[in-house]
Amino acid sequence: MSEGSDQDKTEEPTARKLGKAREDGQVARSIELPAAVMVIGAFVILMMSGGWLVQRLSVIFSKGFVFDRATIEKPLLLPSQFADQLISAMVVVMPIIAFTFVAAIIASGATGGYLFSLQAVSPKASKLSLVSGLQRIFGVNALIELGKALLKFALVATVLWWSLMNNMDSLVKIGQMGLEPALSAAGSMILQSALWVALSLAVIAMIDVPYQKYAFTKKMRMTKQEVKDEYKQMEGSPDVKAQIRRRQREMANSRMMQRVKDADVVITNPEHFAVALEYDPTGDGAPIMVAKGSDHMAKLIREEAKAHGVHLFEAPPLARAIYFTTEVEQQVPEDLYHAVAQVIAYVFSLEAASPMQPAQAKPRVKVPKTMLFNPDGSRLKEEGAAA
Numbered sequence: 001m002s003e004g005s006d007q008d009k010t011e012e013p014t015a016r017k018l019g020k021a022r023e024d025g026q027v028a029r030s031i032e033l034p035a036a037v038m039v040i041g042a043f044v045i046l047m048m049s050g051g052w053l054v055q056r057l058s059v060i061f062s063k064g065f066v067f068d069r070a071t072i073e074k075p076l077l078l079p080s081q082f083a084d085q086l087i088s089a090m091v092v093v094m095p096i097i098a099f100t101f102v103a104a105i106i107a108s109g110a111t112g113g114y115l116f117s118l119q120a121v122s123p124k125a126s127k128l129s130l131v132s133g134l135q136r137i138f139g140v141n142a143l144i145e146l147g148k149a150l151l152k153f154a155l156v157a158t159v160l161w162w163s164l165m166n167n168m169d170s171l172v173k174i175g176q177m178g179l180e181p182a183l184s185a186a187g188s189m190i191l192q193s194a195l196w197v198a199l200s201l202a203v204i205a206m207i208d209v210p211y212q213k214y215a216f217t218k219k220m221r222m223t224k225q226e227v228k229d230e231y232k233q234m235e236g237s238p239d240v241k242a243q244i245r246r247r248q249r250e251m252a253n254s255r256m257m258q259r260v261k262d263a264d265v266v267i268t269n270p271e272h273f274a275v276a277l278e279y280d281p282t283g284d285g286a287p288i289m290v291a292k293g294s295d296h297m298a299k300l301i302r303e304e305a306k307a308h309g310v311h312l313f314e315a316p317p318l319a320r321a322i323y324f325t326t327e328v329e330q331q332v333p334e335d336l337y338h339a340v341a342q343v344i345a346y347v348f349s350l351e352a353a354s355p356m357q358p359a360q361a362k363p364r365v366k367v368p369k370t371m372l373f374n375p376d377g378s379r380l381k382e383e384g385a386a387a
Contacts, residue, residue, distance in 0.1 A: 011227050013220035021220060028216035030111045032152070032208040036201035037107035038100040043194045045096050053092060060088050111209055152204050159200045163193040253297065256328055259290035260301055261308040265347045267319045268312055272375060274298035275322040276305065277332070279344050286331040287340050292323050311347045318343070321371040339365045 013021075021027070046053060164171070167189045174182045222230075260266070263276035264287075276291040293301050305312060318339050325333050332340050342363040353359035372380035 008223045009218075009221035011222045011224055013217065013222055014227065014230060016230060017220060017222060026216075028111050028213045029108075030205065030209045030212045032148075032201070032205045033110060034104045034107040036198070036205035037103045039194065039201050040198045041099050041103040042096050043191070043198045045099055046191050046194065053096075056092050057089060060085055060092065111212060148208070152201075155200050155204065156197055159196045160193060163189075163196055167192070252328075253293075256291045257300065257304055260304040260310065263290050263305065263310050265311045265313050265343055266301060266305040267322065267343060268302060268314050269298070269316045269319045270312075270314045272298060273316075273319040273323045274301040274305075275319055275326070276301060276310070277322075277340065277344070281348075286334075286337060287344060288331055289322060289326045289328060292326070292328060294323070311350060313343050313347065315339075315343065315365050317367040317372060318365050320373040320375065321367050324373045324377050325371065333371070335368050335371050339367055 170185060170189060174185055177185065259278075260276050263278050266274055266276045268274045273294050274292065274297075275289055277287045278290045279287040291301055302312060304310075318336070321336055322332055322340075325336075342365050346360050346363055349360040374380050
């Protein structure tokens with residue numbers, strides 16, 4: 001990618017792009033951290049063993065230089081004897097091998113998390129491209145990795161050289177010791193050198209981990225246009241979103257129209273607004289608005305109400321007040337309790353009317369001044385209105 005295009009990548013990567021990169025096996029990964037953890041872990045085990053491990057290895061290897069009469073007379077026994085000593089040595093060092101193996105697995109996921117992706121190992125045409133191969137070999141990332149490798153080698157070599165020079169006198173004296181004391185002294189020097197190597201690798205890992213995270217984030221950065229394109233892909237084009245919203249409205253209206261038959265009364269404007277109310281006289285709650293609409297939808301609500309025998313009550317101020325202050329499946333506002341109660345009581349009296357008990361007279365519902373609305377939804381500044 002050109003330098004100019006890299007400069008255009010000013011936006012942080014989105015969660016979608018990071019997720020796609022993770023699916024492709026691309027995460028921030030530091031190879032220095034597992035190496036440092038493995039060496040430090042091995043050093044810790046050596047320290048915790050208290051010299052027992054070195055002493056035990058000294059005994060095993062010293063036996064390898066001692067030959068009994070049977071071995072001298074039958075040289076063919078030497079391979080089996082060396083194999084037994086090798087197995088014994090492997091058993092002794094197995095805790096270190098197991099610990100470093102587990103530590104490497106844990107450390108490898110500390111930077112970018114644990115990931116298994118077939119995309120990372122699947123064959124790709126770009127990997128077979130000569131140009132792409134040369135870019136990987138001679139590119140900026142390759143030079144950075146080469147520089148890191150040289151610095152790491154120089155640091156570790158310097159530490160080992162310093163440790164060797166610091167223990168030169170002890171190293172010379174090893175030739176004058178017996179086998180087991182010599183191996184023990186060598187183990188102590190190795191342990192000391194391992195400490196300094198572990199510390200140097202820890203320093204390298206502490207530098208490399210933040211750098212890998214920074215480099216990965218920089219690589220994943222996006223241009224403003226990429227962010228816009230991704231947003232369009234996620235959200236869809238304006239036409240698609242409009243179709244979705246229209247479909248959602250249709251589904252909501254369909255559910256709402258099914259609730260009209262459950263209403264006790266439909267309060268109308270009479271033509272421009274219609275609100276359907278449901279009330280449970282056995283409950284403690286206020287009436288609930290189960291449907292509302294204006295113009296064509298109001299007409300459909302009125303027709304649905306007539307089809308199911310739901311009472312219609314003409315009260316323009318009250319219809320507008322409920323329409324503009326209440327959502328579907330919500331209780332009517334407290335300021336409208338008295339007006340709505342008058343309507344509900346009148347409707348119930350119609351249902352319970354008989355020759356012996358006539359229905360109540362139609363009430364003149366008065367809406368509070370704070371609940372007066374114009375047909376456009378603006379507040380009507382009047383003292384009140386009668387239906």
